[in-house]
Amino acid sequence: MRTAYSVETVRAAERELMARLPEGALMQRAAAGLAAACADVLGRVYGSRVVLLVGSGDNGGDALYAGARLARRGAGVSAVLLAPERAHGGGLAALRRAGGRVVGADGGGAEAVVGRADLVVDGIVGIGGTGGLRPNAVPLADAVERSRAVVVAVDLPSGVDADTGEVRGRALRADLTVTFGTHKPGLLVDPAREYAGSVRLVDIGLELPASAELEALQHADVARMLPVPAAESDKYRRGVVGIAAGSARYPGAAVLAVAGALRGGAGAVRYVGPAGQAVIARFPETLVSDGGPKHAGRVQSWVVGPGAGDDAATVAEVLAAEVPVLIDADGLRLAEASAVRARRAPTVMTxxxxxxxxxxxxxxxxxxxxxxxxxxxLAGRYGATVLLKGSTTLIASAGGAAVRVNPTGTSWLATAGSGDVLSGLAGSLLAAGLPAVDAASAAAYLHGLAGRFAADGAPAGAHDVAEEIAGAWRSVVRA
Structure with a gap:
């Protein structure tokens, strides 16, 4: 599992570590990792042209010390100081001793140097920065964008918010971000994630709390969550998921939600709604009921809302059930907030x-x-687990204290019906007995993988995604 910690938490861990280390040792660790990453990007260090964009913070010092290491290996290193009077003194002296030079940020000299660079190191703003780039940095950012240089950010790209992932103004886009000690939330959450490029984590020895501000699951984490039938299991012991979805106008939503549910680990799927014939025609194993949710038979979870139109009565009936409920699409519009908050069984909103x-x-x-x-x-307001779909899918536990980010998605999942498949899949995992946050997280993970497998670099429909869930499941458990 990858974890991300807030600036406050990272700063506290840094202070504790620095108190035990010789002065400057922690910065040297960071600079060594940064220099190694830059050397890997360059391939051939000797004779390469490296430009350091140096602000007044510690990450400016990291950049200067890393630049000194590269200069000693034969790179031509130039440092552009955006705040010369506040540049890190030790780092600046080390760079000069190694043969590096300093270029003024004013005038066209710095921009010309950037234009000739093979690699630009962004050490303008550290993790404590807020808002976009300051005006004096914008011309340099323009020059970087015009250049052909590879951009390596120190800890995170300048202009993005480390804690929130927000980009409030101009930011510098990196090809690689070298981050120290731990990931920061902004490196995992859009829109800031888009600016980070690839992320390389350098271990500098920080001791961090067990509970992180943000988690990103990996194959092994999801594999431990997924249900496995026991020898004595039957379809009812494995869990039954109810699907209340679809309408005369949107029967396909019901079909796709059922498709996701059938591949999600529950032993059986019950369907209620006006799209029964379409569901049976595609999935004859579905248990279809002509009555409402109360007459469908026993279930261990419900999915309500995909393609439901204006059927508020069904949504209200499902919310009154004493089993986990997932609310999606039209159900989110039709559900009474008070009814959601009043539920005692887990609720997932997507x-x-x-x-x-x-x-x-x-x-x-x-x-x-x-x-x-x-x-x-949303999670705090509704007292529900919330899965916020999009370029970065985030899952917040009820109340909003713990948040997970899904790393597996693809832009090809932005297709009609994809969310219906996800809802069915998550609802099935709820019926199989997973806690709400795990069901939502594992479903998002599998759904993202299935989207990648289905697309494979080309457009794919929601039904293609559903067909690839089994392959995604196998890839996770066999890793």
């Missing part, structure tokens, strides 16, 4: 950014620009 904005009473752009804040606010 909005995309537009639906989340409507639930929060804000503009969609606010959700997309502050995804971490939005998912936490």
């Amino acid at each position: 909005p995309h950014a537009g639906e989340a904005a409507a639930l929060l009473g804000v503009e969609r752009e606010e959700v997309e620009g502050g995804r971490l804040a939005a998912v936490r606010e």
